[in-house]
Amino acid sequence: TRKILMHVGPETIDYDVLLGGVKGDVGFTSKEFVDAMSFSLKFLRKLMGVSESYQPFIIPGGGTSAMESVTSLLRKGDKVLVVSNGVFGNRWIDIFSRYPVNVKALKAKAGYYVKPEEIEEEVKKDNYTMVTMTHVETSTGVREPIAEVTKRIRDYVDLIVVDGVASVGGEEVRAEDWKVDVFLTASQKAIGTPPGAGLLVVSENATKRLGEDSVAGYYLNLKNWLGVMQSMEKGKASYFSTLPVHLILMIKKAFELIETEGIENRIRRHEIVSSAVRKGIEALGLEIVAKTPEAYSNTVTGVMLKKANPNDLLSMSLAEGIEFAPGVHPDLAGKYFRIGHMGWVNINDVISAIAVIERVLSKLGEPINFGEGVKAVQEYLINGI
Template sequence: MIQKEKRILMHVGPVNILDRILYAGLKNNVGFTSPEFVQAFQFSLKKIRELFQVDKTYQPFIIPGGGTSAMESVTSLLKEGEKVLVVTNGVFGDRWINIFKKYPVQVNVLKAEPGYYVEPETVEKEVKREKYKLVTFTHVETSTGVRQPIRESVKAVRDYVDLVVVDGVSSVGAEEVKAKDWNVDVYLTASQKAIGVPPGMGLLVLSSNAIEKLKEEKSVAGYYLDLRNWLPVMTNMEDGKASYFSTPPVHTILMLAEALKIIIDEEGLDNRIKRHEKIAGAIRAGVEGMGLDIVARKPEAYSNTVTGVLVKKVNAGNVLSEVISEGIELAPGVHPALQGKYFRIGHMGWVTENDAISTIASIERALKRLGEDIKLGEGVKATQLYLAK
């Protein structure tokens, strides 16, 4: 009972949230025109630029919903009949396909096998073969933990397409992201992943090139997620003037401001990325130390935020049930090709070295009880040795 109450959320989002961030949202009688809210919104927009490593040539947005709402808002940049190329490494890369197929645009797909990413050379060959208005990449594929080499991928296509869009839902705040230097037009994320805030917001930045596309009248976008409707709110709020299109998630934005203050001003973005990298490496060392394999097949594809773990004998779902009884919550494997064969460890946000050790220890005990052939104790040892470097 006590272990269940003291749960460690090693999920792929939502994640553990600092009490300080939760308390920032516990304010009564705050409306969307209240001075403290306008100030929090203004502060958040400015810090989002730093989070994505862009300057004032990029426009930040905070919209209700989450990663999927941010993704669907990209339809604001498309007209009927235009061609889109989706580069996908798994389930959430595939989500772009499902979104765009709801609209009158043409969709082509380049897809990787589970555990791999689509090579930049493959994408370059395709955009040379056919003219596309927009190409989407997924920085970290949440379903497998595979990281796409975004810098190289964007460089490979930049001269051949009008717009480059990157889904950074499971990367921003934990992986290196340089939207301006890499010449990305739209980089997006969600509040509940590496930024470490409750769910409810899609966060994105648009280049001046993308903003010019918003000025064009015709678009396939709907109403609520048409960024044209949100743009005046963003520009006004950044100027400190209350503005309205639809009711924003007021208290979640208060929490976002507190989180961004910690990320940018206190921990520092570079330090945060290094922390994630170290903990991710420690967890992978533990997984391999106990004798299991990782879903991502190449070390350069390992991410700082998600590790997929393959099991050999037991059903992966049983591992989750066993581990959560000890107070640690992991994420199920969702890739159809690997159903029942793997589970996911989320290590993002406010994750600590002790969280990594507790997670590997609990997984070892659970697997031993379930009958998986592992080297009991070797996982924890490998994790400790990695962290002690």
Template sequence: MLIGYLGVQPEDHCNRFKGRGYIIPMTRKLLMHVGPVTIDYDVLVAGLRGDVGFTSQEFIDVMSFSLKFLRKLVGADESYQPFIIPGSGTAAMEGVVSTLRRGDKVLVVSNGVFGDRWKALLNRYPVAVDVLKANPGDYVKPEEVEKAVEDEKYTMVTMTHVETSTGVREPVGEVAKRIRDKVELIVVDGVSSVGAEVVKMKDYQVDVYLTASQKALGIPPGAGLLVLSERAVSRLSDESVAGYFLNLKNWLDVMRNLEVSKGSYFATLPVHLVFMMAKAFELIEREGLENRIKRHERVAQGIRTGLESMGVDIVAKRPEAYSNTVTGVLLKKANPADVLKEVVTEGVELAPGVHPALAGKYFRIGHMGWVTPNDAIATLAVLERVLKRLGEPINLGEGVRAAQLSFS
């Protein structure tokens, strides 16, 4: 009865392989999505607790730990201020508006849909916005950004470390080095990078790094995370053009108090999610951040090696821009929507393509969080079978073989 109540019918627990005439139980699914991602069971269980208030000592303790660990994740020291707020990556992006004042000018460096989101977001406020765009699958070159800030005076430059819509990685460290003395604030959207890519906020001299719980950190959705430099914190004032709930000035004392184990309140934090976050951070610490990044890199390389040997193309056009977290896959014949439907019947969920310039031409594989080489092999095997059935010209078996060799 519970299954029906939840809107899931008993037959949904079985899927039929088309043309095979047999049914297999499908109670498990491999989520190779771009977020949310598969969640470690220990992380999920950490949130299963009742009667926990936001002023309880146990919550204050996990919040304090999580704020401190967030600095480590982005390569910042104690002079940087971490924030954990309710919401998502977009909420964290909107929180950045807290550092802007009327008439400020922002340069958006965009490699795709989520880079463009900065423009849509900032256009709601009384600030000026220019956009420097790359072609689909490419990235804006550091010298292009440098020239733009030399030609025009900007208060802020925003970048997307990994563009989730294409899987393209921007060389944010090099860009920041070139423009550091030419702009007041450098902001990096690390939603699809933090926890899986090398991030050195202090070394890069970035003023704001932001991310979200549900991506490479392997936590359920529900929290936006930011770390601000002293320069960025100094911009939090009543002169800000920000609203109320996502105005970081209203959260600043709360974060500072909680970090030193003192209860504080502005609005209700996602209490149970923070328990899951603390457990995820504990597991990341146990694995070692450097090891975690290497694991992501290894899995990503295995998947791309497999795809290329299979005979399909990757959206990212330059190997130096391949990310550790997302790979866009271009198809020659098969319909990507059909591919997504078919792979789900075989126990793997992938992500649709969202870049309008590539509509109907590609899908995405997410490989972040708790992902392993075994997950990569399973994904490639399912893709080979499905693409072959749908008439995509591929080298059947070569993708799995190439990935196995890369992992050996």
């Protein structure tokens, strides 16, 4: 049967995007590939809300390679403050622990986010070179108010880095207005392409720091990729290490579709879809993992279960045609699952998702308001938007 993938990336991918990469004769120095890179690098600036002063990068890997590549901006002994709201916030700590830099972390409890005033207080206490944040923490679906934080901390730190892996393409991102130095994402999430690439924009100030004295290694050293990106953007082939050619053809196609849809319209669609998901979940009487409404994200919703085993819900939903994602936050292990709603998702997918959850949980004996979920979504779509 046809399946809807409402996991946390990859999710169901548009066929035109997939077909964009079905080419048997495209080499890494070909005009077709160089043009795709040039277009994609330029469009990445628009998607991130930055001017030409920012340097775009598309590198192999994904979210983690993009994250690790920011070590290109650090020197031995630098102090880094990690703001962590969950599993992917903690990943920054694991990455920096591999390098000769000093790491301090501010951590929120599962379902919460570190408050802007707390971050402000900490950066005023010490001399941090870099602060890292996670825009949408995928393990819980919690969104950090990046604009508010950067307003408070900009004057106290050299570099502000934001992991937008679960946000770019589905949430408003205005990296330049928010004075963020590095905004990064991965191909498999709200951009709606397969996994395999990390995408970043880097401020002029930060780009100037790329040099011989960074703590970065070889492959993920942005200094080694800089010339390639600059050359490709100008339409000239260049090589440091082979890029995922066919994926980048798909990224180009996805970016064309995003341009046609309009970035604002795409974000609005994600807002409507995520609101509809929450209406359905709440009407069923289930609790959302994100504890405060201002922290609800457009892209991921964590759902607590009282009685049913989330693994049973996942396997039975899959048998009914929709694949959701397991919960991964260790503090909530076995108590929740996640609905991914990003990329090419639409309101009919939400109706199907809530209907499946309603059916499956009813069979599993979870106490829910049976029949109220789909109804609430329908009412929202008619009267609520």
